[in-house]
Amino acid sequence: MLKILVRLYLVIIVAYAGALLLIPDAIVGAFHERFMNYNLGQAKGVQSLIVRQFRQAPREQWPAVEQELAATFAPLEVRLLPMADADLQPEERARLEHGLYVVRIADWGYYETVLAPLGDGLLVRLHSPPDPLDINLLSWGVTVLIGAAMLGCLLLWVWPHWRDLERLKETARRLGQGNMGERTQISPRSNIGELAGVFDTMAGDLERHVNQQRELLNAVSHELRTPLTRLDFGLVLLYDEVPQAARKRLLELVGHVRELDELVLELLSYSRLENAEQGRERVEVSLLELVDSVLGAFAEELDSRGIEWEVRCERELPRFVLDPRLTARAVQNLVRNAMRYCDQSLLLRLGLEEGGACLLTVEDDGIGIPAEERERVFQPFYRLDRSRDRNTGGFGLGLAISRRAIEGQGGTLTVTQSALGGAQFRIRLPAGG
Numbered sequence: 001m002l003k004i005l006v007r008l009y010l011v012i013i014v015a016y017a018g019a020l021l022l023i024p025d026a027i028v029g030a031f032h033e034r035f036m037n038y039n040l041g042q043a044k045g046v047q048s049l050i051v052r053q054f055r056q057a058p059r060e061q062w063p064a065v066e067q068e069l070a071a072t073f074a075p076l077e078v079r080l081l082p083m084a085d086a087d088l089q090p091e092e093r094a095r096l097e098h099g100l101y102v103v104r105i106a107d108w109g110y111y112e113t114v115l116a117p118l119g120d121g122l123l124v125r126l127h128s129p130p131d132p133l134d135i136n137l138l139s140w141g142v143t144v145l146i147g148a149a150m151l152g153c154l155l156l157w158v159w160p161h162w163r164d165l166e167r168l169k170e171t172a173r174r175l176g177q178g179n180m181g182e183r184t185q186i187s188p189r190s191n192i193g194e195l196a197g198v199f200d201t202m203a204g205d206l207e208r209h210v211n212q213q214r215e216l217l218n219a220v221s222h223e224l225r226t227p228l229t230r231l232d233f234g235l236v237l238l239y240d241e242v243p244q245a246a247r248k249r250l251l252e253l254v255g256h257v258r259e260l261d262e263l264v265l266e267l268l269s270y271s272r273l274e275n276a277e278q279g280r281e282r283v284e285v286s287l288l289e290l291v292d293s294v295l296g297a298f299a300e301e302l303d304s305r306g307i308e309w310e311v312r313c314e315r316e317l318p319r320f321v322l323d324p325r326l327t328a329r330a331v332q333n334l335v336r337n338a339m340r341y342c343d344q345s346l347l348l349r350l351g352l353e354e355g356g357a358c359l360l361t362v363e364d365d366g367i368g369i370p371a372e373e374r375e376r377v378f379q380p381f382y383r384l385d386r387s388r389d390r391n392t393g394g395f396g397l398g399l400a401i402s403r404r405a406i407e408g409q410g411g412t413l414t415v416t417q418s419a420l421g422g423a424q425f426r427i428r429l430p431a432g433g
Contacts, residue, residue, distance in 0.1 A: 005158055009151055016147070028109045039103045039111040043126070047101060047116045050078060050124055077127040086115065086123060096123060164190050168199060180207035218268070228261045263397075281323045287350055287358055288313055290324060294331045295348070298339065307339065307346055314351040320358050322429055323409055330402040330413065334362040334425045337398055341366035345420055356431030366422035374415045378403045 028035055050069055057065050062080055069078040083096065092102045096117045106112035106128070114126040131139070164186050174182040183203060186196035235254045242250055291311060295302075302309050338346050342364035349361045369377060376382050381396040402425075406413040411429035418424035 005154070005162070008158075009154060012150060012154070013147055016150075020143075024108045028105060032105075035105055035109045036103055039105060039109075039114075040101055043103060043111055043114040044101065047114050047124070047126060050126065051116050051118065054080070054118055054124065073126070075129060077125070077129060079125045079127070080118075081123055081125055083121050083123055086125065088115075161191055164192050164196065168192070168196060171199070171203070175203055175206070180210055224264050225261065228257055228264065232257045232261065281325060282321055283324050284319045284321050285324050287317055287320050287322075287360065290328060291331060291348060291350065291360070294328050294335065297332070298335055302339065302346070305339070306344065307342060308344055309346040310348070312347065312349045314349070317350060317352065317358070318356075320429065323405075326405040326408060327427075327429075330405040330427060331360070331362070333398040333402040334427075337425075338362050338364040338366075338423075342422060347418075347420060353428070358429050358431075360427040360429075361424055362427075363418035363420050363424045364422035365418070365420040368417055368421065369415055369423045371417075377415065378413070 050073075053069060054062055054065055066078060066080045083093065088096070088102075092115070095102050096115060099117055102115040103111045104113040104115075110128075112128055116124045116126075118124060164184075167186060168184050171182050171184045180203070183200045184196040187193055188197060190196065232254060235250060235257065239247060239250055288311075295309070295311065335346070335348075343366060345365040347361075347363045349359075349363070351359045353359050378399050380400040382400075383396045403413045406427055406429070409429060411427060413428075414426050416424050416426065
């Protein structure tokens with residue numbers, strides 16, 4: 001908002017300065033004849049008195065009269081000049097030869113020089129010199145004070161807008177963090193009251209739709225688990241009662257039921273993580289111990305599949321304040337994803353970034369993820385083509401859950417190309433947790 005205020009003020013000042021430079025000249029040019037006549041009438045009396053002083057004295061005394069008048073009219077300049085030395089324009093010379101006065105107009109339409117003929121090729125020049133330095137400084141001071149007054153008025157006018165727009169921005173930020181009950185609380189009498197009202201209405205509609213979606217998802221998920229559990233239990237009981245030839249088919253059905261039950265659990269987990277930032281824990285833990293505990297659950301499977309896995313710690317790490325449950329869930333999903341798509345190598349690295357942020361990477365030597373797909377893999381139910389499909393298992397929710405778990409702690413989860421040839425998932429958690 002401060003940038004907007006500064007830009008607006010600069011635009012006003014530049015426009016004001018441009019107007020001072022251009023508009024007076026434009027007006028004087030458009031009404032030049034009127035300004036000429038006005039200045040001629042204004043200077044006629046003074047110039048007539050000066051000319052009369054010269055004509056009342058003999059010609060040989062004109063230099064003395066010139067000095068006397070110059071001293072009397074100072075700081076205005078009074079000089080006696082031959083026409084040839086006056087640098088006259090043709091129209092000016094013509095007026096002087098007909099006994100008429102000549103006026104030269106300066107800025108803002110005021111006269112700068114008045115020329116009056118004396119005869120015998122001589123003329124009297126009354127010239128207004130430039131203002132002295134202190135007067136110029138005072139004039140600029142007036143301009144600066146006008147600009148300061150404009151800035152003060154602008155601040156008084158902008159302040160309510162600034163305050164309400166900041167409140168609107170803060171409300172939008174909190175809505176983005178999942179606080180769906182936030183409202184702007186801006187008065188309808190505010191200059192942006194109508195905008196705030198529309199925003200609050202939109203926020204209310206959004207809150208209602210999100211709550212309905214969440215309630216529907218939770219209700220459907222819970223309602224599905226009960227019949228799925230019964231179906232699983234019933235199919236297991238039937239195992240000993242069906243013929244031997246049908247048992248293989250029955251086991252396949254049990255596998256499908258349990259896969260569906262696992263999908264329901266994943267949906268529930270994803271739904272609960274929508275407001276992970278609000279309910280997260282704050283515990284000081286050793287990141288290396290946390291990673292070891294996560295890998296301990298996969299060690300047997302990794303060894304049985306002949307996967308070479310390694311944990312590298314760049315240096316001794318301090319203890320971090322984070323949510324161990326959410327962090328462990330994210331790491332589990334990333335390790336399971338790497339196991340699913342690696343050829344034979346899996347690598348976890350722990351380190352520190354500048355500023356104290358912790359960095360955890362999970363890498364594999366699989367086929368990797370194309371650059372154009374790297375952001376889409378974090379969308380729910382999104383699966384890549386080629387070998388990254390349902391044949392490898394999973395529902396397309398693991399990476400989406402991991403990102404929500406990390407972002408709920410103020411961190412980031414991204415994916416790049418690994419030096420091993422596959423994908424490298426990077427978890428970054430801020431120093432403050």
